[in-house]
Amino acid sequence: MGPSKPTRTPVPVMLDLREYRKGISGVEDCVALWEQLEPALVTVDPRVGSRVRLDLGATGQVGVWFLDPAAAPVPLTRTTPFAVRGILEPPRVRHRCDTCLAEGRTSYAPFLCPGCGPGEGSQAAKGKPLGRVCDEHVVFLEGSLRASCLSHVPECQCGAQASAWCRGRRCRASRVWCERHLRRHPGDASITYCHDCYADYFPVCDHRGCGTTAHIRCEHRQLGAPKPCGRRVCAEHVMRWQIYGRHSRGLALCSLHHGSLQKTPNEKLVELILAGTVTRFEAKKGKRTGNRRQAFLPRISIVRHILINTRKSVLDMESIDALFAGFESRIGRGELDLGSSSNAALRLLRDHASSRREDIERFQAEHVEGRRHFERLVGQLQYEGRREMASAVRFSDYRPRQGILYIRLPRHLRGAFIGTGGATVKELKRKVGVDIRLERE
Ligand SMILES: [Zn+2]
Ligand SMILES: [Zn+2]
Ligand SMILES: [Zn+2]
Ligand SMILES: [Zn+2]
Ligand SMILES: [Zn+2]
Ligand SMILES: [Zn+2]
Missing domain, CATH: 3.10.330 (Vcp-like ATPase; Chain A, domain 2)
Structure with a gap:
């Protein structure tokens, strides 16, 4: 050899x-x-x-x-x-084909057929460990070298005659399937899989009409659910919920779950942030892969903007802190059962607590300064005679380091506030002495 x-x-x-x-x-x-x-x-x-x-x-x-x-x-x-x-x-008489024997012939049978032989009623088969089949009557199905005779070709689960063994992860060449329940490897037609095994190797994007192979899974998860949604989405159709800031990959979502965010109450959104992060945290601990996906909770200053952008709802830092703290105490007291994920959730929440306190204090201090800029902005609008705008504008946030004042304004006033090519807001910024930005809503 x-x-x-x-x-x-x-x-x-x-x-x-x-x-x-x-x-x-x-x-x-x-x-x-x-x-x-x-x-x-x-x-x-x-x-x-x-x-x-x-x-x-x-x-x-x-x-x-x-x-x-x-x-x-x-x-x-x-x-x-x-x-x-x-x-x-x-030909030797000691291995006789059972099929030939039934037809009154004797021929050499080198193959074993598990269906022939004892128990199958054949007189001639008595005393033999397994039935025999000749090369004329032998059948090999694709995917395995197991032999059978013509009348004992294995059956698919649906009852039809099978045409191949599935070589996928679930079947491991020990289950046969008919042509209707098989799919061929796209690059090698000699390899066949059942539909489930095929879907393991070549999952299809969930986006309607896409049909391409998709390897990203939806990370949407309810606290206490055994696993995330897991729907597959291709790189083109994945929606990222940017909860970890601009520079980290947000949670991957299928279109159904991305579409439902806007209607989801604040507490539920915080729950999704927590559950999604717990899943990442556990995955990271399990296998040390090289992925740099973030696995710690986002600061509440970011969460505040997430809630504004996702739900148009403006919460102060204390309220957001209370949502996280609420989950911490309910999980800690066992009112919310997360099974094996409880420890991971508690650890993440406890690590998060000190940054929440920091953010609250900073937010309060910054607001004192921010409010002064805001009052000057309102005064300027009144001085210019823009009364509707002066009474509709609302303070949202202030970033002292970047000198940015975030404000909120009803949709119908936004155009006039910005002015042609941004000229009006530019003039306002100059007069108030601070960068002014509209909260995306
Ligand atoms: Zn034969
Ligand atoms: Zn047989
Ligand atoms: Zn299979
Ligand atoms: Zn079938
Ligand atoms: Zn797609
Ligand atoms: Zn999903």
Whole structure:
């Protein structure tokens, strides 16, 4: 046999020695015969003909059958490893084909059929461990080298005759399926999967009409739910809920869950932030992958903007802190059962508590300063006679380091506030002495 490299799968073959006159009686004979065959064998293409006959002159002919021609390397070379899976020898009575026997013939049967033999009612089969089948009556289904006779071809779960074994993760070549319940590997038609296994390897994007293979899973999760939504979305159709700031990848959401955010109450949104982060935290602990996805809770100053952008609802820092603290105490007292995720959730919430206190204090201090800028803005609007705007404008936030004053304004006044090409707001900024931005809503 050719020198074999352990990393490559050997090409399975059967040897047909029924017209080989010399006969073989031991391993040495077998090796000698193989060395004679190999130079001619590597020049054939198993895809063109899966059974070849090689003429050895005076000693007769040897047939080589490729049992899985589609999986053989192209071309075969002297280093291709082969595995002889069976040898057909001249008929002997000791292995008789049960199918032939039923027809009143006797022929040599090198294969085993689990369906034939004892228990199947055949008188002739009595006392034999398993039924036998000849090369004429044997059936091999794709995906496995298990044999059966014509009448014992395994059945698919649906009752139809199976046409291949599924080689997927769930079936591991131990379940057969019919043509209707099989899908072929897109790059290699000789590999077949059942629909479930196929979906494991080639999940389809959930977005309507997309159909491409999608590897991103929706991270939407309810606290206490065993796992996240998990719907698959492709890179083009994934929606990112940017809860970790601009520079970290937000939670991946399917279109259904992204669409539902706007109608979700504040407390539920905080729950989604917590559950999503717990899932990431646990995934990170489990396997140390190189992913740099954030796995700690976002600061409440960011959460405040998330709530404004997602729900148009403006909460002060104390209220947001209370939402997180509420989850912490309910989980801590066992009122909210997160199963095995409880510890991870509590750890994240406790680590988060000090940054929440910081944010509240900073927010209060900044607001004193921010309010002064805001009062000047209102005064300026009144001075310019823009009374409707002066009474409608609301303070939202102030960032002292960047000198940005965030304000809120009803939709119908926003255009006039900004002015053509931003000219009006630019003039206001100059007069008030601070950068003024409208809260996105
Ligand atoms: Zn037969
Ligand atoms: Zn059978
Ligand atoms: Zn399967
Ligand atoms: Zn079926
Ligand atoms: Zn898609
Ligand atoms: Zn989803």
